[in-house]
Structures are given as structure tokens and as C-alpha cells.
């Protein structure tokens with residue numbers, strides 16, 4: 001998730017409630033070889049010991065996809081994922097991401113460029129049921145024919161953004177189509193999952209290889225462990241995240257403190273006094289102030 005799953009947050013998840021696989025924020029390849037790459041490439045930042053990390057890229061220029069995929073292969077990522085699902089109006093206007101469902105020739109060129117550049121790394125695509133309408137049957141068949149290793153399907157079309165619930169039946173049907181064309185493909189479903197019970201239900205019902213959970217972590221940081229955190233656990237992780245944010249931001253200046261505050265909504269919830277504490281945290285102007293507040297709470301909470 002853009003502006004959410006940076007390396008610090010991935011470290012938090014991996015340490016306290018690990019997932020099986022992580023994706024970077026989506027990184028635009030088109031600025032490769034230009035001064036803009038130093039900013040775009042921050043989205044690929046990783047800790048050297050991350051071993052379950054797939055880099056996600058997007059853009060419009062197949063040659064840049066090739067160059068960036070070579071770079072990713074040389075830098076120990078575990079795979080390259082092509083974003084063909086983002087519904088943002090600005091990217092759709094450029095013909096990128098979900099708009100590629102309407103441009104199979106370019107989608108094919110991009111996939112081939114990534115496969116060539118990525119060498120032995122697995123290549124995957126994340127997409128939607130379609131762009132302006134449900135194109136899933138032809139779109140999934142087309143994608144699976146390109147010999148990709150994994151396909152993640154978000155169960156909505158781009159035009160609808162998140163207006164309607166994700167259509168898991170269509171995700172299930174897409175998996176059948178993909179596997180009938182390419183039996184080795186791994187197929188993941190995505191959309192509206194809040195916990196592991198729901199995830200397991202859909203995996204079993206539609207014989208999926210797995211699911212991707214994104215916003216579910218906003219309502220439960222521990223979602224991948226299948227448990228809910230206690231007040232003291234939540235205070236502890238909030239503090240740890242802030243400390244890492246402070247340390248890493250000296251070299252990683254992409255994120256401002258204001259953008260960190262969304263994490264308070266994730267950690268400071270569903271315990272006695274959470275609403276008041278969160279309101280106070282939201283008015284802080286530096287991470288150090290927030291750290292002091294959290295430390296006071298921890299002292300009060302300890303027996």
C-alpha cells in the first residue's frame with residue numbers, strides 16, 4: 001500500500017504478526033535514468049534481511065520496465081509484480097495500471113520486458129476484473145497465457161473504485177480460467193478481507209492459492225496472526241513503530257510526521273481510553289511528543 005507499507009511498517013508486521021509475503025509500495029518505472037528516480041525508487045527501499053519481499057512496479061514504458069526489472073533481479077528482491085490494477089484517475093489517463101485491461105498489446109510488451117529483465121525471478125501481475133466494465137474472462141485468459149507465475153485479482157472494476165463489495169464469485173471464476181490456461185500459475189484473491197477466518201473461507205471455497213489483505217490491517221494490526229492485541233501490546237507496537245520512524249526518517253526523508261498519524265488509528269483503538277489518547281496523539285506536532293505520551297500511558301498501564 002502506497003505510503004503505508006514502507007520498510008519500517010513491513011518490519012513491524014514481520015516482527016509482531018508476520019505475513020507470508022510482502023509487496024513494496026508501487027514504484028513508477030518511467031523515471032528510471034532520470035533525476036526523478038531517486039524519489040520514485042524510495043518506494044523500493046528495503047532492509048537487507050527482508051526475504052519475502054516482492055517489488056511492485058508500474059508505468060508505461062516497456063524499456064524502463066526491463067531496466068528496472070534487471071535492477072530488481074540484481075538486488076535480491078524475491079519477485080517482480082506489475083501493477084495492472086490501480087484505478088487512480090491520473091494513472092488511468094496515462095494508460096497505465098488498470099487501463100492496461102483495455103490495451104492488451106502494451107500489457108503483453110510490458111510483461112515480456114519484465115520477464116526478460118527479471119531473469120529467474122518470479123513475475124506476477126496484480127489486477128482487477130476490468131477497467132470500465134467486467135472484462136475478467138478475456139483479461140484473465142490473456143494474462144495467464146503470458147506465462148506469469150502469479151496473478152492477484154481484486155474483485156472490482158476500476159471505474160467502480162471501492163463503491164461495491166468485492167465480487168468473490170468472480171474472483172473464484174477467474175482462478176478457474178487462469179489455471180485452465182496455465183496450471184502452474186498461483187492465484188490470489190483480494191478485496192474486503194478483515195480476518196483470517198474470512199480468508200480461509202474464500203481460499204477453501206474457491207480453491208485459491210492464497211489471498212492478499214490490505215486495508216484489513218487498519219482495523220487490526222495483528223490480522224496476520226489471527227489475534228487481537230491487548231492494550232499493552234498495542235501501546236508497545238505503537239512506540240516501537242514511532243522509534244523506528246524517528247531513526248529511519250533521518251535518511252529516508254520521504255515521509256513527514258503528519259503521514260505517520262494514520263498509524264495511531266491502527267494501534268490506539270478498542271481499549272479503554274483509546275479515543276482520548278488517540279485525539280491527543282493526533283494533536284502532537286513531533287514524533288518525540290507522541291513518544292512521551294505513549295510512554296506515560298505505558299507507565300500508567302503497568303501494574
Ligand SMILES: Cc1cc2nc3c(=O)[nH]c(=O)nc-3n(C[C@H](O)[C@H](O)[C@H](O)COP(=O)(O)O)c2cc1C
Pocket residue numbers: 001002003004024025026056083085086126154190191192193212213214215216
Ligand atoms: C492507502 C492505499 C494504498 C494502496 N496502494 C497500493 C499499491 O501501491 N499497489 C497495489 O497494488 N495496491 C494498492 N492499494 C490497493 C490494495 O492493495 C488492495 O487491492 C485494496 O485496498 C483492496 O484490498 P483490501 O480490501 O484488502 O484493502 C492501496 C490501497 C490503499 C487503501
